[in-house]
Amino acid sequence: MQKKQTATIYDVASRVGVSLATVSRVVNGNSNVRESTKRKVLDAIEELGYHPNAVARGLASKKTTTIGVVMPDVTDMYYSELARGIDDVANMYHYDVLLTNTDEDPVRETMAINNLASKQVDGIIFMGNELDREVLKTIASVDAPVVLAGSIDAEKVLPSVNIDYVAAVKEAVEMVINNGHKRVALVTGPMEYAINKQHRLVGYQSGLEANGQDFDETLLFSSHQDYAAGYQLAEKIYATNATAAIVHDDEVALGIMNYMFDQGKSVPDDFEIITSNDTKFAIVTRPALTSIGQPKYDIGAVAMRMLTKLMNNEVVDNMQVTLPHTFEKRGTTIK
Amino acid sequence: MQKKQTATIYDVASRVGVSLATVSRVVNGNSNVRESTKRKVLDAIEELGYHPNAVARGLASKKTTTIGVVMPDVTDMYYSELARGIDDVANMYHYDVLLTNTDEDPVRETMAINNLASKQVDGIIFMGNELDREVLKTIASVDAPVVLAGSIDAEKVLPSVNIDYVAAVKEAVEMVINNGHKRVALVTGPMEYAINKQHRLVGYQSGLEANGQDFDETLLFSSHQDYAAGYQLAEKIYATNATAAIVHDDEVALGIMNYMFDQGKSVPDDFEIITSNDTKFAIVTRPALTSIGQPKYDIGAVAMRMLTKLMNNEVVDNMQVTLPHTFEKRGTTIK
DNA sequence: CGTCAAATTGCAAACGCTTACAACATTAAT
DNA sequence: ATTAATGTTGTAAGCGTTTGCAATTTGACG
Known part of the structure; x- marks a missing residue:
């Protein structure tokens, strides 16, 4: 296995002759950088093939741009279609998705949530048919926002998106x-x-x-x-x-x-x-x-969109979203 | 959003009156710790509700205990069943799974792999019907091991598991x-x-x-x-x-x-x-x-098992695994 | 008791990046 | 030319762990 000597921010800084801070600024699209130095930094990044180390970034910034998805089973079409909606808007907002299957086992759900928390995810989307008391407590103990997709908490206290x-x-x-x-x-x-x-x-x-x-x-x-x-x-x-x-x-x-x-x-x-x-x-x-x-895809998508707002501390007017359902008349019914 | 004042390793160390190193040792199951101090540390961890910060750990150890899975579409039953096999053995070995849908678009596949690399995943499992030249190059440029599941590279150079x-x-x-x-x-x-x-x-x-x-x-x-x-x-x-x-x-x-x-x-x-x-x-x-x-589940599971070995620098005797297939006679065929 | 190896611990330097804050440079206004 | 603003850049202190190495303690043995 070839050890790629991956360039660090320090390498590009010293190559250009600027400080770490400056490089960090251009990498993060901070505007307070002169156009000419920005260009030089960009060139150096290109030449060195520099890719920011997301882990270091996460430690320093306390944001991982990663969300967790807890679901019963990827293999269940209902949930996988929700997951697709989630994933698409997650990517849209540049989040990655950490996926966990729980088979609706409250023990595994609890473990999953705690695990995601220790991985410092910025938010969590939970799916499952029932919210166990223990799971609810775990959710409350986590400091990342959690939203329910296609799932209901009896007390309607958690953000969620469902149909009626x-x-x-x-x-x-x-x-x-x-x-x-x-x-x-x-x-x-x-x-x-x-x-x-x-x-x-x-x-x-x-x-x-x-x-x-x-x-x-x-x-x-x-x-x-x-x-x-x-x-x-x-x-x-x-x-x-x-x-x-x-x-x-x-x-x-x-x-x-x-x-x-x-x-x-x-x-x-x-x-x-x-x-x-x-x-x-x-x-x-x-x-x-x-x-x-x-609207399975949309349930996932809307839940994820909601989560982005929560993670961003934006106000969300409606915490319990109800999406419209339809009725698909097909062949197992007379009319 | 309540800000959980999450305890750090430092908190438990000072509480017990030992050094960070000692706490780290017990957390990581290192044996060189006296039983009595180990017990004290464990107690303190319990009391403080300490959970190791995986991001910091990842930075220090250069291991994230996270793998990436690149797949066409979670919603495709074939791939989702593979994914389930992957996820199950990943959990078995305490890895988390970062999931990306690509719709078989080489551009997105390339982006996904690079993204996973910058997130410092320990390994990657790739699924898709075809390995684009560009994708192949990207895979080669990543220093995490990559294994193909239910997918073939024409040159048979990458580790993979398939049927015949x-x-x-x-x-x-x-x-x-x-x-x-x-x-x-x-x-x-x-x-x-x-x-x-x-x-x-x-x-x-x-x-x-x-x-x-x-x-x-x-x-x-x-x-x-x-x-x-x-x-x-x-x-x-x-x-x-x-x-x-x-x-x-x-x-x-x-x-x-x-x-x-x-x-x-x-x-x-x-x-x-x-x-x-x-x-x-x-x-x-x-x-x-x-x-x-x-054996879809097994293809995923075996691929993941193989990846654990690769990540662990263990020797794997057979890099191109071929699993046995069967024939399921059902109703769309006379006999 | 003194010795020495083995078993425990602590020290402190990374890991690669973000981000106040301070410092310096530039420009516009007077 | 002077001053105040504004724009750019650098300094350095973290972020929470791991880990090689050194220091200390312990225990067995003569």
Whole structure:
């Protein structure tokens, strides 16, 4: 391994015959430098192939131009699309992204946040279905700003960007009810999670109520966010004589759909499905999945933009941003 | 924003009444410390809530325990599964991951690598379909070790981990030929890319040859790696009277399949498809996609493991690792 | 007790850069 | 020409660690 004798700021300073401070100034675009010396410094930098050492810079300036992203799993399309939005605007503002997968394990989430803090990140974006008490405490103990993307803290104390989950699932329920269904199932993650109990469930119930249907607890289902889980769950759902389902996750929805398919049932004729994440999965299957449309990329992008303001101590008027959602009618729903 | 008065190593040293060096030793698990003082230091660390500042540490030790990952797009299932393998073993060895999306743009790839270098990463994992000349030069100019994951440099000079692409597509072609097909299309990315010209195409031709079929250039197709591109391409493919296709990307394969479906053709009865990435996409559709099975997670994991050795100046016997691939027979293929 | 090697500790110099603050130079105004 | 402003540059003190080397302590042994 060839040891590149990387030039330091000292090298270019002595080469030009100016002080470190001057070189630092031109590197950082400080205007208080005479044009002619600026030019000379720039030339020297070019010749020496000087690249500022970001670590030293970080130590001296106490800014690392790096943010941390804590997420359940890069492999989950929903989150990876958020991550893409984050990354793009991060780059736009010249931040790098330190990525951590946690699989929604609060222990790992806590470790991740502490680790990011010790790496002196300038800010953190957190994603996950639930904010554990311990994690919340950790977030509070960190002095970098944290914003939630597509994630909810029950107390609404943290900056965040989301869609209106209760409105979205209410609409979904009503759509399906309008199609004539009397028994529509709701499948979400664990009911202890705020996003499920305080949002999806509430939307579901209010959709039922608005249409004079009674709430039946046996139509509530909880599953992991993966295809196999959905497939397994489908049997139980079908056993309740439900004829439609509102599903929190596209892979789960696909599992359900394929179970029906494999059982010789027709979707949407025998069973309607509305999913929630509108990832590529929803588009690529036949039938394609009708879905609540979430501006995933934008959720990430807006969260990151918000974080830049926070890191910069700018005022942000709205700390809990709600982005508009849409409704993507596709093939798992009659109309 | 509360300013956490974070304790420094100096604080704990003075609290215990030892020198910085001693604290540093216990923090770093250096054995030359008396058990009793070690205990006292540990206690003080606990009480003060001291967390080492990784930036300062990085500057002093010239190691950041951070690696860079350069990839086309987190949102691409193939790469995100590789990334997960990378991240898991990175964490295992206590490295953090700095992630950059490049969309395969050589300019951004170059910038990303240089940026990572200036952040003093200890190593880099690069993913992408092609290694641009300029990118190659940049890699050579960086003094951190770089390993390629699921990516090929034509000169085979860089450490890398892949599967045997020529064998894999050869097998796929032969399988389809055995099913009776006389005109099987090959769809890949740009033919200028080494992985296509020197691997996939070679495998394709050798599969043809082994079965006495002539090579017909009009059966070669090139597409972007997305669903829409596949759908569009499908019409042209069908127009050549091809009855089967070996496809480089699952989303593209899905596009082709759905085109056939929408045209009233049956897959696999009228048209067989074998895809190459075996991502979740391949499992989730009906019919599910027959695919070359790539150990994606392992490719990432092995690449990362290799990188740890390189960063540690350990010898690595095999610099160009080839992992075994499999063949996943599913529904887009007769048998 | 005295010796000497081994085990513990402390000292202080880096690491490469930012940034008050001070110093000097230049220009414009009087 | 003098003075005050303003513009440019240099000085040097950090930033929070690590680490080679020297100094000190400890313990075993004769």
